[in-house]
Amino acid sequence: MxxxxxxxxxxxxxxxxxxxxxxxxxxxxxxxxxxxxxxxxxxxxxxxxxxxxxxxxxxxxxxxxxxxxxxVSHPRVVLDTAGLSPEATALANRLAQEIRRLPPEAIAALSRTLDTVLPPGG
CATH class of the missing domain: 1.10.260.40 (lambda repressor-like DNA-binding domains)
Known part of the structure; x- marks a missing residue:
């Protein structure tokens, strides 16, 4: 959903x-x-x-x-990591591979971490 x-x-x-x-x-x-x-x-x-x-x-x-x-509701997201660090590309690929296995509390924790570093809409 x-x-x-x-x-x-x-x-x-x-x-x-x-x-x-x-x-x-x-x-x-x-x-x-x-x-x-x-x-x-x-x-x-x-x-x-x-x-x-x-x-x-x-x-x-x-x-x-x-x-x-x-x-924020597009069900098929594409991440363009061209020009980013190898670590960013690896992270994007790992997230794409693992997101279905993450429990809701892990997704919430990752979102909170991102919000502290980059506030939404920022």
């Missing part, structure tokens, strides 16, 4: 809306919406994010959070 897909599902369930109902309201197929929620589709378009925000009445910080979540 992706951060955007997880939040979309939470919103939909909290409002008691079925996937088919939300898909119809957003003018997308239920299959697309399911794939988006499960992380099998790439980032949603800005237009779709806007539609989701309007449908659920999200404004200000909540709407911006949906935009941020969409930005």
């Amino acid at each position: 992706t951060p955007f897909g997880t939040r979309l599902r939470q919103l939909r369930e909290a409002h008691g809306v079925s996937q088919a109902g939300l898909a119809a309201a957003l003018h997308v197929s239920p299959a697309y919406l399911s794939a988006l929620e499960h992380g099998h589709r790439g980032r949603p378009s800005p237009g779709l994010i806007h539609q989701v925000n309007e449908y659920f009445g999200l404004i200000w910080d909540d709407a911006e959070e949906m935009v941020r979540l969409a930005r």
Whole structure:
């Protein structure tokens, strides 16, 4: 799953809306919406994010959070390490090979470590 897909599902369930109902309201197929929620589709378009925000009445910080979540929700990430150190390339390759085996607490710890060195958006 992706951060955007997880939040979309939470919103939909909290409002008691079925996937088919939300898909119809957003003018997308239920299959697309399911794939988006499960992380099998790439980032949603800005237009779709806007539609989701309007449908659920999200404004200000909540709407911006949906935009941020969409930005970090591409399920197939490519890292370009050209011009970086051999250590950076090795780290990127190791992470690509091992990420599926990392438990949630290890992922959270790695994220916190990155946040202390490079604050998000920085």
